[in-house]
Amino acid sequence: MKNIHVIQHTHWDFEWYFTRNEAIIQFVYHMDEVFKALEDQIVDYYLLDGQMSILDDYLDAYPEKKEELSKWVRNGRLFIGPWYTQTDEMIVTGESIVRNLSLGMEMADKLGGSQRIGYLPDSFGQAADMPKIYNGMGITNALFWRGLSEDKTRNREFVWNSEDGSNVTTLNIKDGYFVGVGLIDDDNVDSTMKTVISGTTIDDIALPVGGDQRYVDYNLKDRIKFYNDALKDKDIQLFESNYPALFIKMNMKRNALDNVSGEFIxxxxxxxHRSIYSSRYDQKYLNDKVERRMIYQLEPLMVMADRVGIEYKKSLLNKIWKLIVRNHAHDSAGGCNSDKTNKIILDRLQEADQLSYSAVDYLTRKISESQKNKEPNDLTFFNTLPFNTEKIVKFNVSLKNKDFDLYDNDKKILVDILDIEKKYNGQIKRDESQYKETDYYYIFHCQAKITLPSLQWKKLKLVPKMGNAEVIGHTESNSISNGDLRIKYSNGDLTLLDLKNNKEFEKLLIFEDGGDEGDTYDYSPAYKDNIIYLNYNDATVKVQNGKVGQKMILTGQWNLPKDLDERANKTNSGIVNYELELTLDRDNQIQFHLDIENDVKDHRMRAIFNSDIESQYSYADTGFGYIRRSVVDPHLRDWKELGWKEEPTAIFPMLHYVNVHNDDSSWTVMAKGNKEYQIIGKNYNQIALTLFRSVGFLGRPDLIRRPGVASGNQFTYIPTPDSQLIEKLHFKFALQLNDRFMPAEMMKNFQIYAISQPFYQEQNLNLFTNTLKYFVMQPLDKQIESNPFLExxxxxxIFSSLTESQDESGWLLRVYNPSKHSCGGNDLVLLNDFYFISETDFVGRLKRSMGKMKNISCGDFKPGEVKTIKINK
Incomplete structure (x- = not known):
């Protein structure tokens, strides 16, 4: 007997071509239908899309409905959670996914209970680390639609494994979350049942009845009866059910299911939509920025502050995280939305940006102004990473004097003065000739190499002195060098000399610009394309040779087709001004900062790095590890014959880095906000980092890479002129050269590269170093000093996060082994004192007590394993 579990649900897109504000109006009335259907037994069960953000908005408008909502959840008839928003899995960090689940499950539990199923029916691809994330959150069952091919398994039910042994019983709703609408609309019973049963391996089968923003099907019971009457002689029965009940049945057959691992894309x-990772780069850049600040800066800083008596503000962090993860729904993160929706997404990200940097500013000031033995002009730097760092940091100081020295205890620190601004700090007047010279001061823009201890702050002594500071000037040299690497500009190109290994790489970095006749879902080359390779002919070249760092600056313009018509005609009337900065900072690392003024439409721009590595595979970081991918998809030639929906070009997502390596050499490109790459070239020796795509429609039909109907709304063109990104764009990325690929070292290198060191100067000349510096601040009632905590x-x-536990009784330190090999966890963390230690799940629920200890050893780490350690306060 085939048991067909009919599951009534709605898939409620949080936002898309419509805004969240427009959708909530329909949702308010939709909830009236849901309550009526449950009260009158029109339906037995109802699934409210597995995400809590829509209920958060609903209860904000109708708090009086909370008890009725909770009643149905407690009675097991209405299913909510576990997500706050149904996340994108490919381009948001693993920690962000954990926060998303934490927010959703906490809210759902307060309303009567969270559905403990990894329910993602519409995400654009499934990430390889999801089983370990689910298990870390206490989830053992999962469901999705997109991404699974028969190369992995032909079956809809399987066990999905991560390399660390984590696994979830998984259901693939292969024909979509809307397939059950056939039950309502189609009287061809045999055809509908053939679709539903195809590919299933057990007798309990899901039939999801719902769709985008779909109403409650009031005739569900009648339609089930109609089908059962037609099927009474065929050993098939339909009945109303829910996913928890279905998974109970599935898990009874778990031992017979296929075991599958990896990602599904x-x-x-x-x-x-394997090229959606480069749509709306502006949003992806800002999201990446606030994610990094929250995970690697603000949350650890709050722990540092908590240790000296400044209360950990978990509710404030949750407020910011809600703003962030609202942008992580698959459409929102992808950028495949209307312009008005994308504007709201940017507004939320900007609000999260302001809240997070203001919190960092407040805490660094509060701590600095509460220090023992503080003196005017003291300069305090903060290291929010749990390991010692030495790097070149940029900072500003404000002084009356025109020069200064900087000391770490008695050791003088070399400082490069990059610029000096003369500023007035008296009362402003219309006639500036009345300003007194004594009311002026100087802002110094500086850089210095500083060593900072793990999770501590360091106070440096700034000593004003007479004379005039020397600003680093620009020379007309054509090269920079740091002893290991040398970069030379010649004839419009850049050449890299690896001095340590005696290697030379010509055309180190060029830029590729091609037409894009796709949409906000997918890149697709123009039907009449003209790909242009850009170098630096006629660029103005300047070099800064400082005491601690060197920089080369190339300034010029590129001539590009203004639009698709010009590209087809091979006309280049568009002008794109650019400035490219190359900095030699840390050993074997080159940092790039590109500014362009995009003034052309319908194109894709990529940064191309020319290595000496002929690659078969690329390696990119994931939420809690890394993944290896072939540089050529095995179905690139036969995808149409197989009936695939789009060309499987080897364009892939990355979170922070992409790597190619062989036995002798390793090249890694790290980026802040760029999420897409491809390995290209005749010998697959080029790393192509997609900078941005400029397109003008939400969806288009009949693309070269995606034939057939348009994605999104298939029945109308939705123009998105803002997605052309006609604006000034900033790109920050780096190239790391090593002898071999070591994933733990690489991720640590990224953290050092991408995480800035907050700083604060004790001074009252410049009251606008941050927004609220103008106002006085009460120092702590005790003087404090920095003390070692953990390292x-x-x-x-790899360090993943440091937060407060949910019950506020301790701090949670999360680390993981990114390697595909086991490693020891001895001497994992050295503490400055004895603490009671335990191992917990991702949110702090006890797994095992470890006792009171100073040096934490966690035993062996399996490949890819994540562990969370609770340090009791």
């Missing part, structure tokens, strides 16, 4: 059963010593493990 193929377009065999549905569009997967991750094990070089094989």
């Amino acid at each position: 193929n377009s065999s059963v549905s569009k997967i 991750i010593k094990n070089k094989n493990l």
